[in-house]
Amino acid sequence: MKRDLGLDAPAARALVATQQAAAATEESLRTALGSSFGGAYFDRATSKLVVGVTDASKLAVATAKGATAKVVSRSAAQLDSAIVALDAKEASAPSSVTGWYVDAIANEVVVTALPGATAAAKAFAGQDVRVVEADAPQTFVKGGDAYYIGGSRCSVGLTVSGGYVTAGHCDVLTGSGQPNNGRWGGSSFPGNDYAWVRTNSGVSLSPLVGSVTVKGSTSAATGAAVCKAGSTTGWTCGTVGSKNQTVRYAEGTVTGLTASNVRCQAGDSGGGFITSAGQGQGVVSGGNTATCYFQPLGEILSAYGLSLLRG
Incomplete structure (x- = not known):
């Protein structure tokens, strides 16, 4: 966090405490505001949670919960419904369209497309979207060192009882091989991008991501600081971006990912995302030079009934 976010130790500790409180406030207001909830994000400039409200009353x-409130035109439910509609017609999207997501800060739907493909993106998604041009995302698998699947490697995510979670494409895209430290307990890709490995009896499991002890799995707000540990780029930090994002990799489309500006590269796939407070967030899916997507942790644990190791 000092290197990537420019924070000294006292500032990092203060940010962690503030973000934990913001995450709890967001969940509380999601319920309290009901259909008027217009999304939320953490504003580092003010260290406050900003909440959109469609009903000015x-x-x-x-504000009673300590958040900064602003009137927005679209509810979170409306924006999520727009994403569901785009997901339903994903098969008809041109190859130049690489994904879509809800921008909680701007309160709008954003479609990502290859450079020069804005017109094609709007023709597919409609004019009431913002188009962002960027390089194509790619899944991260390559030969090297970490855990091996044949000649490829990926990164351990977070440990669970009996093994660890990682990216689903680390299984699907590498063929029928088994991890060198265990066997696949289950995997899903595309659609999702998660998997878990039942480790061999001699493998020692620790409740750590990098040097941070895992204490839970509370989801951090958009805008919150987050870090990841991967076998290629190591320990890198940044902030949580838009959630529930659809990403169209060349190998298949994945929905429900979370974006970040954390640095990651090939071989980091499956690596764990975590806050400095020890709240596990997910595992590296893929990305490009500007964005690293992660598969949220809660869905992985729920899909396979896994129990997160905590310290």
Whole structure:
């Protein structure tokens, strides 16, 4: 966090405490505001949670919880419904369209496309979207060192009872090989990008991501600081971006990912995302030079009934 976010130790500790409180406030206001909830994000400039509200008469509900409230035109439910509609017609999207997501800060749907493909993106998604041009995302698998699947490697994510979670494409895209430290307990890709490995009896499991002890799996707000450990780029930090993002890799489309500006590269696939407070966030899926996507942890644990190791 000192290197990537420019924070000294006292500032990092203060940020962690503030973000934990913001995450709890977001969940509380999601329920309290109901259909008026217009999304939320953490504003590092003010160290406050910013909450969108579609009904001006309910602004006080948000401010009473200590959040900064602003009137927005679209509810979170409306924006999520737009994503569901795009997901339903994903098969008809041109190859130049690489994904879509909800921008909680701007309160709008964003479609990502290859450079020069804005017109094609709007023709597919409609004019009421913002198009962002960027390089194509790619999944991260390559030969090297970490855990091996034949001649390829990926990164351990977070440990669970009996093994660890990682990226699903580390299984699917590498053929029928087994990890060198265990056997696949289950995997899903595309659609999702998660898997878990039942480790061999001699493998020692620790509740750590990098040097940070895992204490839980509370989801951090958009804008919150987050770090990841991967076998290629090591320990890198940044902030949580848009959630529930659809990403169209060349190998298949994955929905429900979370974006970040954390640095990651080939071989980091499956590596664990975590906050400095020890809240596990997910595992590296893929990305490009500007964005690293991660598969949220809660869905992986739920899909396979796994129990997260905590310290």
